Amino acid sequence: MKPPTSPNPVHEAVRAESLTKVYGAGDTAVKPLQELSVSFTAGRFTAVMGPSGSGKSTLMHVLAGLDVPDSGTITLATESGPVSLAGLSEKQLTLVRRANIGFIFQAYNLVPAMTAEENILLPTSLSGGRNVDREFFDQVVDRLGLADRLGHRPFELSGGQQQRVAVARALVSRPAVVFADEPTGNLDQTAGTEVLDLLRTAVDEFGQTVIMVTHDATAAAQADSTVLLSDGRVVETLHHPSAPQLATAMLQAASSGSAGPASGHDRVIEAGPQR
């Protein structure tokens, strides 16, 4: 008998198990990832929060294949099945990244000499331009309000517009996962809200998976769930939390500091209005 099928199966986009990362050695060693395990659901918007130095950026870079952990495994769900990042060569990692991962940086990281359109298409042109879905490109550009800015270079654009170009660049190749590291960190409130709305749209309308680091509880409240880090571990996962609930959880994480969960099991909190 065939197993029952769910109309809405929950897939994992990324799973990380027992990640460790150590910088330096001896008394001065810094351990941004300490046996960290986490999984992110496909087609959802997840925020990653935690005190400064808790390992958020390191985790994002390692999950996105921009850096390698000292130990542990990362499995990425791709169109052709699950791919383990462990043991891939630099070249293989680059190919997996290009095909499956979008990254949005706090500082936009656009190429100054290229127009907005060239920047948006850069990842697809690097992979031979094979995957340019012009219809999806137009849809993303329209939704991001960039149609009349495509010929502009980054210095001719505001910070908010530059970040919108960076968001479009991360979305157009329809990657399995879009990572965003403090994407609103350099923006004023209006431009920041716009970028958050676009990330929400990427999930709700384009079916993409977004994982975003933020220190801002209001920004994290836009996500479906929030993973809270402290001292290189996951200490709590909150589903649909409100901004005040997140602010309180952040304060607790900051004050508990290295106390962390001795058991290695994080708490799961269901809260707030369902989206």
Ligand code: ADP
């Ligand atoms: P967060 O994003 O939560 O602020 P990070 O992941 O940036 O935390 O950093 C975690 C810890 O690792 C910090 O103490 C930081 O100084 C340290 N760290 C990060 N990158 C490096 C590096 N390349 N060399 C040495 N230490 C690093």
